[in-house]
Amino acid sequence: MRIESNLKWHILLILALFISLMPIVFAVSTSFKELSEAYSNVLGIIPDKPTLSNYLRIFQELPLNKITFNTLVVAATVTIFKVITSVMAAYAFVYFDFKGKNLLYFILISTIFIPFTMTMIPNYLIISQIGLRNNIMGVILPQLSDATGIFLIRQAMRSIPMPLIEAARLEAAGNFQIMANIVLPLVKPAVISTGIMFFINSWNEYVWPVLILKDTTNYTLPLALQLFVSSEGGTDFCLAMAVSVVTMIIPLGLYLIFQKYIINTFTSSGVKG
Amino acid sequence: MKKKFGNKDVWIAYGLILPALLVFAIFMFYPFFYTVYLSFFDWNMIKPVKEFIGLANYKALFADPLMPLVIKNTVEYILILLVLNCVAPYVLAFVLSFVIKRGRGFYKGAFFLPSVISLVVGSILYLWVLNPVSGPAAILAEFLGINIPIWSKTQGLVIVVLSIITTWKIFGYNFIVIFGGVSGVPQEIIEAAKIDNVPLYKIFFDIVLPMSSATGVYIFIMTIVQGLQYVFTPVKVVTQGGPDNASSNIIYNIYQEGFVFYHTGYASAMSIVAMVLFIVLLVIEFRYVEKGIYYEN
Amino acid sequence: GCGKSDTGNEQAGQGEKVKIEYWHVNAETQGGKTVQELVDNFNAQSKDVEVVARYNPDMYKGLMQNLQAEAAAGKSPAVVQVGWAFLDYFSNNFSYVPPQKVVDDYFPQDKAFLQDNFLPNVMDLAKNNKGEQVGIPYSLSTPVLYINKDLLRQAGLDENGPKTWEDLIKFSDTIKEKTGKYGFYMQEPADNWAQQALLESNGARMISDGKASFASEDGIKAYQAYADMVTKTKSALHISWDQGVQSFVNGDVGMLYTTIAQRANVQKGAKFDVAAISSPAWAGKPKRLPAGGCFLAITAQDEKQQKAAWEFLKYLYSVESMAAWTKGTGYVPPRKDVADAENGLKSFLEENQMMKAATSQMDSVVPWASFPGDAGLQAEQMLLDARDKILSGDVSAHDALTQTQNQINALLK
Amino acid sequence: MKEIVFENVCKKYGKNLIIDNLNFTIKSGERLILLGASGCGKSTTLRMIAGLEDITSGNLYMNGKRVNDISSGKRNISMVFQNYALYPHMTVADNIIYGLKVQNIAKAEISSRLKAAVEMLELGGLENRKPKDLSGGQRQRVALARAVVKRSELLLLDEPLSNLDAQLRVHARKELVKIHQTYKQTFIYVTHDQVEAMTIGDRVAILDKGRLQVIDTPSNVYNKPANIFTAKFIGSPGMNIFAAAYADHFLKIGKQSVKLPEFWSAYIGKRNCREFYLGIRPEHIFLQNEKRKNSFVGVVKYVEEYGSHCGIYFDLEGHEVVASGTNTALKPGTNIYFTLDSARMHVFDKESKKNIGYPEVCYDNVYQYQSV
Amino acid sequence: MKEIVFENVCKKYGKNLIIDNLNFTIKSGERLILLGASGCGKSTTLRMIAGLEDITSGNLYMNGKRVNDISSGKRNISMVFQNYALYPHMTVADNIIYGLKVQNIAKAEISSRLKAAVEMLELGGLENRKPKDLSGGQRQRVALARAVVKRSELLLLDEPLSNLDAQLRVHARKELVKIHQTYKQTFIYVTHDQVEAMTIGDRVAILDKGRLQVIDTPSNVYNKPANIFTAKFIGSPGMNIFAAAYADHFLKIGKQSVKLPEFWSAYIGKRNCREFYLGIRPEHIFLQNEKRKNSFVGVVKYVEEYGSHCGIYFDLEGHEVVASGTNTALKPGTNIYFTLDSARMHVFDKESKKNIGYPEVCYDNVYQYQSV
Numbered sequence A: 001m002r003i004e005s006n007l008k009w010h011i012l013l014i015l016a017l018f019i020s021l022m023p024i025v026f027a028v029s030t031s032f033k034e035l036s037e038a039y040s041n042v043l044g045i046i047p048d049k050p051t052l053s054n055y056l057r058i059f060q061e062l063p064l065n066k067i068t069f070n071t072l073v074v075a076a077t078v079t080i081f082k083v084i085t086s087v088m089a090a091y092a093f094v095y096f097d098f099k100g101k102n103l104l105y106f107i108l109i110s111t112i113f114i115p116f117t118m119t120m121i122p123n124y125l126i127i128s129q130i131g132l133r134n135n136i137m138g139v140i141l142p143q144l145s146d147a148t149g150i151f152l153i154r155q156a157m158r159s160i161p162m163p164l165i166e167a168a169r170l171e172a173a174g175n176f177q178i179m180a181n182i183v184l185p186l187v188k189p190a191v192i193s194t195g196i197m198f199f200i201n202s203w204n205e206y207v208w209p210v211l212i213l214k215d216t217t218n219y220t221l222p223l224a225l226q227l228f229v230s231s232e233g234g235t236d237f238c239l240a241m242a243v244s245v246v247t248m249i250i251p252l253g254l255y256l257i258f259q260k261y262i263i264n265t266f267t268s269s270g271v272k273g
Numbered sequence B: 001m002k003k004k005f006g007n008k009d010v011w012i013a014y015g016l017i018l019p020a021l022l023v024f025a026i027f028m029f030y031p032f033f034y035t036v037y038l039s040f041f042d043w044n045m046i047k048p049v050k051e052f053i054g055l056a057n058y059k060a061l062f063a064d065p066l067m068p069l070v071i072k073n074t075v076e077y078i079l080i081l082l083v084l085n086c087v088a089p090y091v092l093a094f095v096l097s098f099v100i101k102r103g104r105g106f107y108k109g110a111f112f113l114p115s116v117i118s119l120v121v122g123s124i125l126y127l128w129v130l131n132p133v134s135g136p137a138a139i140l141a142e143f144l145g146i147n148i149p150i151w152s153k154t155q156g157l158v159i160v161v162l163s164i165i166t167t168w169k170i171f172g173y174n175f176i177v178i179f180g181g182v183s184g185v186p187q188e189i190i191e192a193a194k195i196d197n198v199p200l201y202k203i204f205f206d207i208v209l210p211m212s213s214a215t216g217v218y219i220f221i222m223t224i225v226q227g228l229q230y231v232f233t234p235v236k237v238v239t240q241g242g243p244d245n246a247s248s249n250i251i252y253n254i255y256q257e258g259f260v261f262y263h264t265g266y267a268s269a270m271s272i273v274a275m276v277l278f279i280v281l282l283v284i285e286f287r288y289v290e291k292g293i294y295y296e297n
Numbered sequence C: 001g002c003g004k005s006d007t008g009n010e011q012a013g014q015g016e017k018v019k020i021e022y023w024h025v026n027a028e029t030q031g032g033k034t035v036q037e038l039v040d041n042f043n044a045q046s047k048d049v050e051v052v053a054r055y056n057p058d059m060y061k062g063l064m065q066n067l068q069a070e071a072a073a074g075k076s077p078a079v080v081q082v083g084w085a086f087l088d089y090f091s092n093n094f095s096y097v098p099p100q101k102v103v104d105d106y107f108p109q110d111k112a113f114l115q116d117n118f119l120p121n122v123m124d125l126a127k128n129n130k131g132e133q134v135g136i137p138y139s140l141s142t143p144v145l146y147i148n149k150d151l152l153r154q155a156g157l158d159e160n161g162p163k164t165w166e167d168l169i170k171f172s173d174t175i176k177e178k179t180g181k182y183g184f185y186m187q188e189p190a191d192n193w194a195q196q197a198l199l200e201s202n203g204a205r206m207i208s209d210g211k212a213s214f215a216s217e218d219g220i221k222a223y224q225a226y227a228d229m230v231t232k233t234k235s236a237l238h239i240s241w242d243q244g245v246q247s248f249v250n251g252d253v254g255m256l257y258t259t260i261a262q263r264a265n266v267q268k269g270a271k272f273d274v275a276a277i278s279s280p281a282w283a284g285k286p287k288r289l290p291a292g293g294c295f296l297a298i299t300a301q302d303e304k305q306q307k308a309a310w311e312f313l314k315y316l317y318s319v320e321s322m323a324a325w326t327k328g329t330g331y332v333p334p335r336k337d338v339a340d341a342e343n344g345l346k347s348f349l350e351e352n353q354m355m356k357a358a359t360s361q362m363d364s365v366v367p368w369a370s371f372p373g374d375a376g377l378q379a380e381q382m383l384l385d386a387r388d389k390i391l392s393g394d395v396s397a398h399d400a401l402t403q404t405q406n407q408i409n410a411l412l413k
Numbered sequence D, E: 001m002k003e004i005v006f007e008n009v010c011k012k013y014g015k016n017l018i019i020d021n022l023n024f025t026i027k028s029g030e031r032l033i034l035l036g037a038s039g040c041g042k043s044t045t046l047r048m049i050a051g052l053e054d055i056t057s058g059n060l061y062m063n064g065k066r067v068n069d070i071s072s073g074k075r076n077i078s079m080v081f082q083n084y085a086l087y088p089h090m091t092v093a094d095n096i097i098y099g100l101k102v103q104n105i106a107k108a109e110i111s112s113r114l115k116a117a118v119e120m121l122e123l124g125g126l127e128n129r130k131p132k133d134l135s136g137g138q139r140q141r142v143a144l145a146r147a148v149v150k151r152s153e154l155l156l157l158d159e160p161l162s163n164l165d166a167q168l169r170v171h172a173r174k175e176l177v178k179i180h181q182t183y184k185q186t187f188i189y190v191t192h193d194q195v196e197a198m199t200i201g202d203r204v205a206i207l208d209k210g211r212l213q214v215i216d217t218p219s220n221v222y223n224k225p226a227n228i229f230t231a232k233f234i235g236s237p238g239m240n241i242f243a244a245a246y247a248d249h250f251l252k253i254g255k256q257s258v259k260l261p262e263f264w265s266a267y268i269g270k271r272n273c274r275e276f277y278l279g280i281r282p283e284h285i286f287l288q289n290e291k292r293k294n295s296f297v298g299v300v301k302y303v304e305e306y307g308s309h310c311g312i313y314f315d316l317e318g319h320e321v322v323a324s325g326t327n328t329a330l331k332p333g334t335n336i337y338f339t340l341d342s343a344r345m346h347v348f349d350k351e352s353k354k355n356i357g358y359p360e361v362c363y364d365n366v367y368q369y370q371s372v
């Protein structure tokens, strides 16, 4: 395809990027400032007097390693479980005909529209009853009932040309093999992007863990962030930004690792018909 | 017409759905019915007795003068969100897939970046960045001779800013997903259109959009769903629903009724009504939109 | 540990320490560290009690929510911080033991502890509208006026700041005229605390006889004067709290009316000559400043827990603990003797002149108005809505306050 | 090694009847060619055999067993799809051996089969490419290789060579036959190429709009077509067919008439055919430079050159007729004289459009009439 | 109506050189056939002309203007893609007219063109189907219809008829020529079908591994192939080529030798060719029932029947040779005698594999040597 004069597009894109990335740059830069500089040198991206004191403080005052680990466990468990069950269910919905399929699907998908605040109280009672308060399992469990993955992956599976499945079936490949060798590789982009979404959402989940977790050693990162945001005493932006940066690092790193992979999967699945 | 798998494999299908179904039963369906149950009671979460009041909560709901405002705010917010998070990423994905070649990977990575960051962080950041008196945006605007209005206390504007904050969070993800859908349109089909001298915007509307409509619908729904879920944080951190409820919306209102005023029954009724509204939307989507969607099978 | 159940506040086995939970709202920037220090010290010295501190985000409202959920699950912590605004709501909805009762039941030797150590007007803050002592005042904050002396001088004003609200209005307008910057910002969080000070100091009362009564002539006049600064002369800023404080610290606002609890933040952030002075009064009228902060209530349900709770409380209210607490949070100590004691705050107060603004106005402290009954929280929200209406300039203070008063009274019935 | 029986098989898409009551048997080890116009239902038939398409009504048997409800995987079949259906995410090599891997065949065996297939289909050097980086013909060869390595009992081929150049096609065709001779699979082969049909097929089945027209050996189909449809369908250019009449030993075409040989006169006379359709293939029209006894005359319209020979189109009493020849210099508008090879004439009933058959003498000589 | 000039055009995919220094001119209004083995770069060449593929180096001109950087849309081109590239979400009718709609052509005009195309390609009744509900051949016809309705100056056709049955193919081919005669577009046409190449092409270009082998009229390509590659590539079965020698008026093949006609002796003698490759097409081998003067002898290997004729494969001094014939009854192992049509013999240089040319007498008679 021809490369036309795309300068105007590039300018537009860079501008949009500037707007969307500025806050992040800002957060990182503030996390290395002293409070008085954060107020007086608002625009300075590189601090006049760069300091690590914010980071030192938060790591001294909080078991941040443990907290990060907790968050990772929660996000990873939730992601893995949801991705696996979503793929399984989506596969059943796309490649099987069975009684009540459409109704079941509709009911599952409808739950996407149930606000979490609505099921929060009963869920809290359940988690209390099975004794999982102040336990990251209690944070994990209710997050598992989420139909968005089923929805997205089903959409993706529906766009696989049927002849590919047929060809595999002719090869006497069983359900498991078709799923593993044909369907999964072809819906990889969808699975990965769903997984990323799950991970990020769970990583940043705040309302529910606040209710469940008590000890700082059981905390997840967003709760740790909340420790530095107080309305009455005023927010110490520098500390808050330092925690924010810690909160961002892992999902960002994971994304950067996966990004190449995603680009590859996107570009290698282009043959249809 | 195409054959699916043989009939006797049906139990496999059930087996595949079972794990998901189990979690749903415990953490979604049961709580849901419990909420329905609660909506017929007057209760504040701790009183030992729940007082059965029939449909009174629902009646009160429809009589509440706040409801029209809250619904209007919700609709406004969603509309803005849809423009910023469905339309814009679609255009961007199209441009990146079929118009420009250079820097594709870079743009993809960069646009996605903000969506990995927690909204609490985002809200705090924006509160600071967009401070109309002394935030960086205000200082920059001052160079250009522009005064930033005090949005957090301005009706209408406050919704726009909340939308911007959630957009910052949602955009990147939507973009990546749509990019996947858009770049799944076979190159040769675009080429066929290019040979016909079809202008770019027509390629977009006539070919790319319909062919990636499955993804589009997903993003459309997710934007609404996630948008409503996400907006909760900035509303809470930035405006608490103010000024004078100008930034409140259905989800925040449910929260406020349920967890600030402890009108548990009333909040439950509100949840039910909200959900019914959304499900009606969903049914409409299934009925009409789904027909126009192109699926490979 | 999956399936490991949490036995925290239930019975503890013999020989083991009794474990109790202490719920607080102190973020790391707002005394959280001190809470942990105090708890650790206590645990180290106590033979049979172990305290677990639990932070509750989103201030007292957040704590109240969590407590609600906990209660719904049939559990409760032993000691909780209760915000003044939640006094009535708490006493109506949760089961607690009056501290004196615990003392009387189990600790006869401490019988006079509360009487001896607290001013009666301070103790009264923690009484509900039925006159029952719900808890013990723990942290106190009052609104003070922070001033940017550089800006005042620049505007040719007295750098010691205004003494009355009337002066403050003039100061504000002058700053606006002379420097182009904003003259004044009064905190606008999701509560009506600062505004109560403004109104009640002018002779109005938020509540009288269990009914809303703020829309009196005095109340309306005070509110309108404040609103005029925002809408007419535009010398005062109408913005959210965080942003308002930020603007003051950045030097864009001349005077900031907010809680003493923000002292550390202002002091650390400001690069100009900053000071805190006592809350202004209306000319010729007495100041009435609502108490911010919280009291501690005992929510422990059984004897063992209640005993442990008191042991912990006694520790928290010791002079040393109180002093540490004040240093860590910036609150004003509710207990007598702390300010002047050598092992208390003596040297601290000398070094931190800003604190003086708050300690010196202790005699003007009144309870933070909280509307009785389940609808109290909703009433509070109505006041916030009224504030937005008035400050947006669309509705006069008279109309908005009157209407809101009527609505609240209708609700309270 | 698989016998397949169609018993009243019908297939509908929605309301459209696509396959209309198929009844025939494919013998075990046979190479059956499926011919028919575009859209007549060839691919659908293959797909039903493969179990990829439900059978709307009727029964399908394999080796005597009803298989309507047996899943594809259990039928031991390989197939070359018309649009290849290559796995886009796998390399060429992986595409080819995927089915073998699934069957847990030994590594060494797999790689030797892969090597053989790659060689046979000239895919060397492409093993690690993805399908999208291949040319059309290369993709088709990968699809073919994938079907061939499996060595299953039944090989379904849907226009497997359509995108290959002539040389490669000849080569692949021969290799396919070799494979068949080694493994004796049953072949069902869809093609539009007459040479392929004739050289590969043991029998040819011709479909028209979902209905079976004829199933017979290639040479019978070509030389003794059962009806006009078949006659016209095979051969390129197809058979010339035009209305003719018989009267008193004379064959009349329009205003022209020539005397028929006795064996035809007797045959037609006995059947009392007055008017009928006469069929004659282009290569059985003998062109002459000048008028002779018994010759017809036509007017040249145009000449098409095919390389090895040419097609001479001329007008005969209002019918367009084509004859094979080598003289490309014939000018449009000039007269042309010709005789018909009477041993290769076909006569079709006017009503039923069915072949009325041949006099005995034609039968015997059908392959030897012309000396080399 | 469009003249196209390739000037040192090269194309690389990664490191693979796919098109190697193309230099040739396609005349305005010409019908050019692109031939070549699978994977030789035909589609790539079309795609470069269409502007869908960047040109790695060299220049491409249209009507004298360099178009390397002109976008496809501005080139006024229609194209039939090898894999159709139909819009899957549009009906057949919409697929066909989409390009016209975009150009804001009047409704009436659109519908009349649609009607014409649907008729021409026998797509009636399918107008409202989606591509995935069509058979392979139907899809191809839709793709062809889409290209044809546009009436642009340049029509690029990538194996446009490969999935059609013989009858339809003949029909479509003729329609295409008619369209060309009406609109005088430039056609560039990729095909593997020799008959199509010969009948449609004004000239034929043959590619081998991305290099242009020859560009000439179809009859020259067939009858006077410039080199062995071309000679072998066109014709099916292809030309027989085997090592031979000349000595003293005699043509020697293995141990057999026959006397050459004088014109060949002189021609070869003059060029001092001792050893060379001899080429002879199957239809220029005359089979005899018994040994005659000047005839070679071979041993029959097998016979392939093609319907209108058959291919007789025999061994001649260790070379496999094929001759056209009609006698399918020849038994493998029997002796076969034949002569070569000396006017249609081709002699290729042993080193360069290039054709050394023909004696004058062959030249003149090349089309008339055999009487009809």
Ligand SMILES: Nc1ncnc2c1ncn2[C@@H]1O[C@H](COP(=O)(O)OP(=O)(O)OP(=O)(O)O)[C@@H](O)[C@H]1O
Binding pocket: D132, D133, D134, D135, D136, D137, D138, D163, E013, E016, E018, E036, E037, E038, E039, E040, E041, E042, E043, E044, E045, E082
């Ligand atoms: N994206 C690509 N990357 C690498 N090689 C490619 C790519 N696309 C095509 N090729 C190679 O380029 C060569 C030419 O391909 P092209 O499609 O032009 O062949 P073709 O002549 O049209 O063949 P066919 O008759 O089989 O369609 C082939 O060998 C093919 O493998």
Ligand SMILES: Nc1ncnc2c1ncn2[C@@H]1O[C@H](COP(=O)(O)OP(=O)(O)OP(=O)(O)O)[C@@H](O)[C@H]1O
Binding pocket: B001, D013, D014, D016, D018, D036, D037, D038, D039, D040, D041, D042, D043, D044, D045, D082, E132, E133, E134, E135, E136, E137, E138, E163
């Ligand atoms: N999903 C479908 N819905 C409706 N009609 C269909 C569907 N699939 C195929 N058809 C129709 O069924 C008929 C038979 O299709 P089939 O693919 O078997 O034809 P074919 O003989 O293989 O033709 P070709 O030679 O063109 O590939 C065609 O007319 C086609 O239009």
Ligand SMILES: [Mg+2]
Binding pocket: D042, D043, D044, D082, D158, E135, E136, E137
């Ligand atoms: Mg087909």
Ligand SMILES: [Mg+2]
Binding pocket: D135, D136, D137, E042, E043, E044, E082, E158
């Ligand atoms: Mg090609």
